[in-house]
Amino acid sequence: MGTAKSFSVRRFSYRRIIEHWLYAAVFMALVITGLAQKFYFLDASKRLIMGLGGIDSVRLIHRLAGVLLIYLTAQNILAGLCGVMLKKWKPNMIIRKKDFTDAVEDLRYYFGATEAPASCGRYSYKQKFEYWGILTGAVLMMATGLVLWFPAFAASYLPGEVIPAAKALHSNHALLIFLIISVWHIYNSIFSPEVFPLDTSMITGYISRKRMVEEHPLELAEMEGAGESVHAGKNVPPFNPGSDETGMKTS
Amino acid sequence: MEAGMKKEEKIKIKIKNSLKVFFAVLAVLLAAMAFLSGAARGQERADEDGEKCLGCHGKREMTKKLREGRMTVARIDEKAFRASAHGFLSCRDCHEGLFPPGGRHPSSRFRSREQFEARYSRICRRCHPDRQLREKGVHNDVLEKESGGQTPVCTDCHSAHSMKPAPRGRILTAEEIYCMGCHSRPLSMTFKRDEAMPVDVDVREIKSSVHSSLGCSDCHYGFSSQEHPVRNFKTRRDYVIASSDNCRRCHFDKYAQNLESTHNIILSKGNLKAPVCSDCHGSHATARIAREKTVIARRCRGCHTAVYEKYARSVHGRALLEEGNLDVPACTDCHPAHNIKDPFTLSYRERTPEMCANCHGNKAIASRYGLSVDVVKTYLTDFHGVTLGFYRDQKGESYRPGRPIAVCTDCHGSHEIKGTLGPDAAVLKANLVRACARCHAGATANFPDAWLSHYGPSLRNAPLVFIVNLAYRIFIPVMLTGLFLQILLHIWRYAVNR
Structure with missing residues (x-):
């Protein structure tokens, strides 16, 4: 009692944390080996490719990482679907009308038209934008990546032009995702004044109650309304790494 | 009886054989003597002869009595002779019959001036072959007469000792005269295991080649008026391959490049058909083939026939061979000749x-x-x-x-x-x-x-690719600008609230 966790709320289970960092590692491997191929004419790319054992091995690494990405994405979708269908999780990630009004409200707040920012549930519209952006992007990258990996097979069902189009999509969208992650996600989890120097929730799995109040007030209210006390210093939420999504039981 | 006949025949054959051996030895000895005496003549023989001969024949009153009784002038105007086209020759180059081994001046052997002139006209033809004569139509008559068994007289038109150099003609250097003394006539070189190879040389071929300024021994080193080493080659091909080494002395860069060429590699592995210098460049008629793409292509065809046939039908080959278009590549543009x-x-x-x-x-x-x-x-x-x-x-x-x-x-x-x-x-x-x-x-x-x-990619060609690229070119900057604005607003609001 009285530990740091007393002021915190469990936000992510170990499974989700491991999933996140695996995804991050695979993503980085893909970005490094992929962008080096997209910008093959740069000296840095050449050095990197030669350092990794030549273009053939870089392509092999990229494809193996791609297979891992397919696996991680598939299990994420399956876990999400099962979790929701078996009523273990609430469908928190679904985009609702409220997300759009929240975005407008936040803009109004930034310009000083309202006193407070939009009050969000478990996932804010920004987080939903990122999640769905990455998920749809990943699916697009996998589809186009497979076309590029097996072009002859793809061309036996589709017109040949699909292959250069897939290449254009693959490389352009990769750049887009990379820029979004490196600008938006890195800002939100490192440089944003609310979390600086680092948002540790994806490392420890806990988020401070203060931040819950500021960033996820609706979720906090729901948790407290459900009778599970998260008040500081009292009733520490049960430590239950086996359960998904949050430390609390939603059923 | 039969056995006796056979004995007699055997003896006859024995005698015949020993006679053959005797004549063969005699021929060899004579040849050796001739060679030695030839070698003994120095380079200064022209001057030596000139001094000796002109001592008498330079005098104004020098005449010669012919056997039929008529007198003829035997005086040589030294000045005119030295300035003539034949000025570098020595007397004995033409008047070889007048220099018997004893050193004694022969007495008159000519019946008439006509006989004398006819004899010397045949000597002219040693250095001036049919091919040269044919170049000028005026000689047609001469050649016709010759084929009819008569002996046309050169000095009827050309004076003997004050022969002017032909316009644009070249004076041969002494070495060439020496070598051409034999090599302008049909000669051949024999090999142990192969057919003989002609070694007669058409001087004009050399004179119109890129090597016109070179003398014989510049390439055929080891050979001179003193030396004519006997060399033994098994085959004609062996000789050609060995001779290509001669080019190295001047063209060392090309020689070095060629060492690593595929042609040289297969040659050194024992394929003697692989080309050496002269197979592509020719020997005495070396031309600048680099300027002649058609010539190059045809040279390569000699061995690479099937490839040449394909090339000749290709878009490049047709343009070169049918239209004479030099923009298209010939063989050496892709297979650079020396370091091929x-x-x-x-x-x-x-x-x-x-x-x-x-x-x-x-x-x-x-x-x-x-x-x-x-x-x-x-x-x-x-x-x-x-x-x-x-x-x-x-x-x-x-x-x-x-x-x-x-x-x-x-x-x-x-x-x-x-x-x-x-x-x-x-x-x-x-x-x-x-x-x-x-x-x-x-x-x-x-x-x-x-x-x-x-x-x-364009709208007409590959529209799908074009549209994808265009969409992202717009979408990525818009998206990034939006994100940056959001970040700036966020920071600004945070700062204001504090």
Whole structure:
């Protein structure tokens, strides 16, 4: 009692944390080996490719990482679907009308038209934008990546032009995702004044109650309304790494 | 009886054989004497003879009484002779009969002046062969007479000792005169195991070659008026190969390049058919073939007949051979002559785009035929070209490319290359599926469309690719600007609230 966790709320289970960092590692491997191929004419790319054992091995690494990405994405979708269908999780990630009004409200707040920012549930519209952006992007990258990996097979069902189009999509969208992650996600989890120097929730799995109040007030209210006390210093939420999504039981 | 006859015959044969041996030895001795005496004559023999002979024959009153009783002038105007076309010759070069071994001046042997002149006209023809005479129509009569058994007299038209040099004619150097004394006549060189090779030389061939200023011994070193070493070659080919070493003395750079050439490599492995210098350049008639693409192509044809036939039917070959177009490549443009490399190696293959780009990436050349120089760029920036670029860089490293990557010739062909415009385009397209399938197993008729045929994507050509690229070119900056604005607003609000 009285530990740091007393002021915190469990936000992510170990499974989700491991999933996140695996995804991050695979993503980085893909970005490094992929962008080096997209910008093959740069000296840095050449050095990197030669350092990794030549273009053939870089392509092999990229494809193996791609297979891992397919696996991680598939299990994420399956876990999400099962979790929701078996009523273990609430469908928190679904985009609702409220997300759009929240975005407008936040803009109004930034310009000083309202006193407070939009009050969000478990996932804010920004987080939903990122999640769905990455998920749809990943699916697009996998589809186009497979076309590029097996072009002859793809061309036996589709017109040949699909292959250069897939290449254009693959490389352009990769750049887009990379820029979004490196600008938006890195800002939100490192440089944003609310979390600086680092948002540790994806490392420890806990988020401070203060931040819950500021960033996820609706979720906090729901948790407290459900009778599970998260008040500081009292009733520490049960430590239950086996359960998904949050430390609390939603059923 | 029969046995007795046989004995007699045997004796006869024995006598015949011993006579043969005797004459053979005699012939050898005579030849050796002739050779020695020839060698003993120094280089100064022209002057020596001149002094000795002109001592008498330079005098004004010098006359000669012929056997029939008439007198004839035997005086030589030394000044006019030295200035003449034959001024560098010595007396004995023409008047060889007047120099018997004893050193005594022979007494008159001529019946008449006509007989004397006819005899010497035959000596003129040693250095002035039919081929030379035929160059001027005025000699037709002479040649006709000659073939009719008569002896035309050269001095009827050309004075003997004050012969003027022919306009644009060249005076032969003394060495050549010496060598040509024999080598202008039909001569041949024999080999242990092969047919004889003619070694008579047409001086004019040399004089019109790039080596016109060289003397015989410049190339045939070891040979001179003193030395004529006997060399033994098994075959004519052995002699030709050994002789090609002569070129090294001046053309050392080419010699060094050639050491690493595929021709030299297969030669050193024992394939004597591999070409040496003279097989391509000729020997005495060496011309500047680098300027003559047609000549080059035909030289290569000598051995590479099948390839030449293919080339002659290709878009390049037809332009060169039928239209005389020099923009197109001939053999040596892709297979550089002296350091010619094995074209079946990976490194040769990897240089292909570079070779094609020499012309197809050259705006000045390509624009003349309505060809786009983008063909090179579109290849180099696409999958295969990029891969090739890395494979080439990886060469020095320990890792090797997994497999050869497609280069220009894999789709277009090499020697049999067809145009991409006009009726041949359909053939190229039809062959493309097969070309793709060599690496891409299971490639179907759709598959070649994956390659945009050297065109950049546009609305007309590959609209799908064009639209995707355009959309992202707009979308990425818009999205990023939005995100940055959001971040700035966020920070600004945070700062204001504090």
